[in-house]
Amino acid sequence: MNLRQKKKLFRKVTGQNPPRWMHYSSRRFHNFLCNPWGGLAELKKQAATRAVEDFNWNISRRNEWIRSSHRYRR
Structure with missing residues (x-):
């Protein structure tokens, strides 16, 4: 550029x-x-990190929903 x-x-x-x-x-x-500072490699690293964090957040949110659901309470 x-x-x-x-x-x-x-x-x-x-x-x-x-x-x-x-x-x-x-x-x-x-x-x-x-x-990002560092060019395309840094941009790819940030995108990968963001994808992993989003995945983990979705899993934790799903687990909270399952735990709070009346169906699975004992």
Whole structure:
């Protein structure tokens, strides 16, 4: 991604032009746009982590529902 595209992305996300002091390769720029620092590998790692967390959350929610259900109480 070249500098022009990065500026355009910043404007699209924030609705304003980036300040002069902002360096587009810095961690601050990536954090501001909510883009992962580290490229495609980091993006894939975040997606995999999110999928596992969602799966675990769904399982725990299902287990709570089963425990609270009157059918399975003794």
